[in-house]
Amino acid sequence: MAPADTPDRDRLIVALDLPDIRVAEAMVDRLGDSVGFYKIGYQLAYAGGLPLARALVGAGKKVFVDLKLHDIGNTVARGVESLSHLGASFLTVHAYPQTMKAAVEARGSSKVKILAVTVLTSYDDRDLADAGYRFGVRDLVEARARQAQAIGVDGLVCSPEEAAHLRGIVGPEMDLVTPGIRPAGAAAGDQKRIMTPAKAIAAGASYLVVGRPVLDAPDPKAAADAIVAEITAARGS
Numbered sequence: 001m002a003p004a005d006t007p008d009r010d011r012l013i014v015a016l017d018l019p020d021i022r023v024a025e026a027m028v029d030r031l032g033d034s035v036g037f038y039k040i041g042y043q044l045a046y047a048g049g050l051p052l053a054r055a056l057v058g059a060g061k062k063v064f065v066d067l068k069l070h071d072i073g074n075t076v077a078r079g080v081e082s083l084s085h086l087g088a089s090f091l092t093v094h095a096y097p098q099t100m101k102a103a104v105e106a107r108g109s110s111k112v113k114i115l116a117v118t119v120l121t122s123y124d125d126r127d128l129a130d131a132g133y134r135f136g137v138r139d140l141v142e143a144r145a146r147q148a149q150a151i152g153v154d155g156l157v158c159s160p161e162e163a164a165h166l167r168g169i170v171g172p173e174m175d176l177v178t179p180g181i182r183p184a185g186a187a188a189g190d191q192k193r194i195m196t197p198a199k200a201i202a203a204g205a206s207y208l209v210v211g212r213p214v215l216d217a218p219d220p221k222a223a224a225d226a227i228v229a230e231i232t233a234a235r236g237s
């Protein structure tokens, strides 16, 4: 669970889905004190962006390494060991039992929290059927959340649409980290299970992950400030 004294600013995680470190650093400079938590995913990590994780941690920011690991257990474990030296707060794996067990064991005493990605927020029931699953989104998210909790995973990545239901299942301890956040009027893009920041927090999300609605805004700092203001209003703080 996010500590109760987590500043609202640190409940917004801005996805640095940008082409290289230079562009990402410029965005971090532009966002300044408005943002305290950043996510590094495929685009930046595969463009040599992982060292930026250390730099951001050194500068007092929190970092979420979103590499969604999924491989044989030994490879996942070795990957988690390597990534745990970055100083990140969160690291993702896909919510498959072998993968989650390997990651939790390999994390050891490092401070990085392992988050299990339940069902990608760009998927709906039809996408799951196309991929060969016999469960719809709600049932698969629930089954994976139960498995993740039993294995000792620290938190879940889910859509805010599932947050209230999952809170009732996993209780208050696990972090619920929700992408699929769209301020009112923002384009959904490829996201299928979306909610506004205020509704996501009211539903029980611990952290909101936002990429394009901030990165593509004419004024990214103002967009981030508006999301944090929604978080504050929804939390009544």
Ligand SMILES: O=c1ccn([C@@H]2O[C@H](COP(=O)(O)O)[C@@H](O)[C@H]2O)c(=O)[nH]1
Residues within 6 Å of the ligand: 015, 017, 041, 117, 119, 120, 121, 122, 157, 158, 179, 180, 181, 189, 191, 209, 210, 211, 212, 213
């Ligand atoms: O289920 C998931 C898991 C991860 N993501 C990541 O979050 C951001 C969302 O970006 P937007 O531009 O706000 O859509 C992105 O980095 C995804 O890789 C997700 O969307 N859904």
